[in-house]
Amino acid sequence: MYKLKFPLLLLGLALPAAALAQSAEEKGLEIATAAKAYDQGFTDFTANMVMTLKNKSGRTSKRQIRIRTLEVEGDGDKSLSIFDEPADVKGTKMLTYSHGLEPDDQWLYLPALKKVKRISSRNKSGPFMGSTFAFEDLGSQEVEKYTYKYLRDEPCGELSCYVIERYPAYKFSGYTRQIAWIDTAGYRLVKAEFYDRKKSLLKTLTAGDFQQYLGHYWRPGTMDMVNHQTGKSTLLEWQEYEFKTGLTERDFRSQTLKRIK
Amino acid sequence: MRPALVCFAVLLLSTSARAEFSGNVALELQSFGEAAQFDEQFDDNLTFSFKPKLDGEWNNGDDLWSLELFLRADNEDAGREHADVREALWLHVAGDNEWRLGVNTMFWGVTESQHLVDVINQIDQVEGIDGEDKLGQPMVHLKRYQDWGVIDLLVLPGFRERTFQQREGRLRTPLVVDTDQADYESSREDSHIDYALRFSQTYGDLDLGVSWFKGTSREPLLLPGLDDKGAPVLIPFYEQMAQLGVDAQLISEDWIWRLEFIHRAAESNDYSAYTAGFEYTFYGIMQTAVDLGMLLEYSADDRPEGEAGAFDNDVFLGTRFAFNDAQSSEILAGFVIDTENGSRTFRVEGNRRFGTSWKGTLELQTFSSIDDDDVLAAFAQDDFVLLEMAYYF
Numbered sequence: 001m002y003k004l005k006f007p008l009l010l011l012g013l014a015l016p017a018a019a020l021a022q023s024a025e026e027k028g029l030e031i032a033t034a035a036k037a038y039d040q041g042f043t044d045f046t047a048n049m050v051m052t053l054k055n056k057s058g059r060t061s062k063r064q065i066r067i068r069t070l071e072v073e074g075d076g077d078k079s080l081s082i083f084d085e086p087a088d089v090k091g092t093k094m095l096t097y098s099h100g101l102e103p104d105d106q107w108l109y110l111p112a113l114k115k116v117k118r119i120s121s122r123n124k125s126g127p128f129m130g131s132t133f134a135f136e137d138l139g140s141q142e143v144e145k146y147t148y149k150y151l152r153d154e155p156c157g158e159l160s161c162y163v164i165e166r167y168p169a170y171k172f173s174g175y176t177r178q179i180a181w182i183d184t185a186g187y188r189l190v191k192a193e194f195y196d197r198k199k200s201l202l203k204t205l206t207a208g209d210f211q212q213y214l215g216h217y218w219r220p221g222t223m224d225m226v227n228h229q230t231g232k233s234t235l236l237e238w239q240e241y242e243f244k245t246g247l248t249e250r251d252f253r254s255q256t257l258k259r260i261k
Numbered sequence: 262m263r264p265a266l267v268c269f270a271v272l273l274l275s276t277s278a279r280a281e282f283s284g285n286v287a288l289e290l291q292s293f294g295e296a297a298q299f300d301e302q303f304d305d306n307l308t309f310s311f312k313p314k315l316d317g318e319w320n321n322g323d324d325l326w327s328l329e330l331f332l333r334a335d336n337e338d339a340g341r342e343h344a345d346v347r348e349a350l351w352l353h354v355a356g357d358n359e360w361r362l363g364v365n366t367m368f369w370g371v372t373e374s375q376h377l378v379d380v381i382n383q384i385d386q387v388e389g390i391d392g393e394d395k396l397g398q399p400m401v402h403l404k405r406y407q408d409w410g411v412i413d414l415l416v417l418p419g420f421r422e423r424t425f426q427q428r429e430g431r432l433r434t435p436l437v438v439d440t441d442q443a444d445y446e447s448s449r450e451d452s453h454i455d456y457a458l459r460f461s462q463t464y465g466d467l468d469l470g471v472s473w474f475k476g477t478s479r480e481p482l483l484l485p486g487l488d489d490k491g492a493p494v495l496i497p498f499y500e501q502m503a504q505l506g507v508d509a510q511l512i513s514e515d516w517i518w519r520l521e522f523i524h525r526a527a528e529s530n531d532y533s534a535y536t537a538g539f540e541y542t543f544y545g546i547m548q549t550a551v552d553l554g555m556l557l558e559y560s561a562d563d564r565p566e567g568e569a570g571a572f573d574n575d576v577f578l579g580t581r582f583a584f585n586d587a588q589s590s591e592i593l594a595g596f597v598i599d600t601e602n603g604s605r606t607f608r609v610e611g612n613r614r615f616g617t618s619w620k621g622t623l624e625l626q627t628f629s630s631i632d633d634d635d636v637l638a639a640f641a642q643d644d645f646v647l648l649e650m651a652y653y654f
Contacts, residue, residue, distance in 0.1 A: 053587050055587065061587050061617065062617070085617070086614060086617050086618065086653070087283070087285075087617070087618050087653030087654055088285075088589075088614055088618070088619075088620045088651070088653040089589070090283055090653065091283070103512075103514070105463075113368055113393055114366050114367060114368050115368040116368075118463075118468050118510055118512060120512050120514075120515065120517055120542060122514050122515060122544075123542070123544040123545070123552070125544070125545070126544060126545065126550065126552065126585060127550050127585045129589075130585055130586045130587040130588070130589060174545075250357075250406075253406065254463065255404070255406070255411050255461070256359075259325060259352055259354075259359070261281075261316070261318055261322065261325065
């Protein structure tokens with residue numbers, strides 16, 4: 001009897017403390033979960049993306065890509081990228097079934113060979129189309145892709161932001177951690193810093209020109225990713241966002257890649 | 262043929278809501294290092310190619326049409342100068358069914374070093390010996406999506422003869438192939454109607470295809486004969502055949518495993534052949550963005566020596582560099598080694614973009630220690646360098 005008393009006493013002290021003071025990890029996860037929940041129900045969207053690559057000496061090159069995305073409940077989204085520019089890759093299409101912690105399923109249609117090729121997607125840290133964006137920076141945001149830690153609240157431009165740290169759970173990620181600035185009203189990712197495998201600052205993402213669609217969903221008009229180590233940067237300009245366009249699973253089949261315009 | 266094509270294009274342009282024009286023009290310089298084995302063959306050659314494509318859609322994308330032509334002008338090599346309709350197609354989507362009517366070019370299979378399963382289109386051999394340039398095939402094609410897989414059903418009226426280098430061309434057989442005398446096993450000759458059926462499905466990381474083809478073989482037997490002047494030539498003879506094909510690809514992290522297998526039954530031969538191997542990729546080598554892929558494939562063919570193709574008992578060893586840079590630079594280099602007679606071919610191909618619309622390709626191909634009895638013996642002095650500049654629009 002006497003033995004039990006001490007642990008009970010401890011428990012009695014610990015319980016209210018835990019209920020009152022959420023740990024930084026719990027708060028981080030709570031914010032990420034709320035951000036995901038806020039964005040749920042968009043069903044599908046299409047958009048045009050103009051990508052401008054800039055090297056250290058300021059030389060630029062442009063890509064034009066049309067994006068179609070289908071929300072998948074309980075898994076990562078399905079997405080289709082159709083390349084319009086540069087001309088030599090025109091007609092190339094990439095289909096991705098993204099998954100939280102598993103490698104994505106990915107197919108590429110190569111118009112010169114008229115061949116649909118399943119490709120390995122385990123390397124999500126590789127550059128997308130020679131840009132400073134990695135595949136993992138553009139993939140669908142799933143809560144389980146990271147563990148989290150809340151740092152602080154602070155103003156970010158005209159908005160006020162949660163600042164949270166994210167640690168990739170995917171074992172082949174190119175990052176050890178990211179610091180994300182997420183606005184408290186609409187969960188917009190306003191800014192992010194990416195730290196490489198050697199833990200030094202690699203890239204900074206700044207998003208702006210946000211627009212609200214269907215009276216709810218926020219999407220950035222611009223995303224600028226600067227690589228501090230190479231001096232290269234890439235600007236994404238998003239145009240003609242449309243939501244709930246009626247896309248279905250049928251529009252995201254590997255075998256339809258060849259015919260999609 | 263030509264007026265019909267123009268009518269087709271005009272009709273489609275006038276009925277379609279939207280039409281798009283794209284394609285490329287290219288200049289190609291090919292230079293052979295060694296003197297030719299046969300008198301009339303050229304040493305250096307500058308050629309021009311044009312590949313325009315027009316396409317459009319109506320009915321909210323449920324009906325599509327496309328027209329793709331290919332043209333090569335070649336002043337040294339008359340056998341290579343040719344034009345072809347790669348695509349002239351109407352595609353209709355009706356729920357889970359897709360109908361294709363017209364001329365089309367398609368690709369089946371997964372292996373890199375040769376394409377055994379891919380038998381729908383004839384090879385445009387004067388464009389390249391790798392089997393990746395193909396002639397358009399007339400077809401009625403139904404593709405049906407089911408939960409358990411995709412079914413392709415093809416009816417193929419009209420046969421296309423393989424193209425062969427003529428007297429002046431390099432990379433040719435010692436005796437010229439006289440395509441004017443092409444002969445057929447079927448009494449219907451080139452109007453025999455062929456059939457093909459394919460099942461394909463993805464099971465997690467595995468992609469599987471099983472196909473069946475019955476009709477005129479795309480690969481002719483080359484039989485000795487005489488031309489109209491009484492000179493010895495080779496005469497292509499197209500047999501009837503039935504072929505079962507299986508292709509599979511499995512992705513497992515950095516490994517991609519690939520297999521193609523065929524069993525072909527024809528009058529001259531009943532045989533099996535396969536190509537199997539893998540690709541392993543090192544991502545971001547030496548702290549750069551460069552990916553390095555290592556490829557190994559083995560090919561076997563159980564036809565007797567001399568009757569088998571170039572890949573009768575051969576190992577393909579290759580490396581692929583993807584630079585992941587703004588110019589999309591790539592290098593693919595590989596050896597094919599015949600494990601029985603030691604004949605080796607080596608090929609390296611690199612390409613990159615220049616500016617926004619140009620693409621340059623440099624290719625080097627060598628044939629070394631070629632055994633006199635090997636199928637490639639006629640190419641033994643045909644090592645070449647090829648430079649191509651293409652403008653895309």
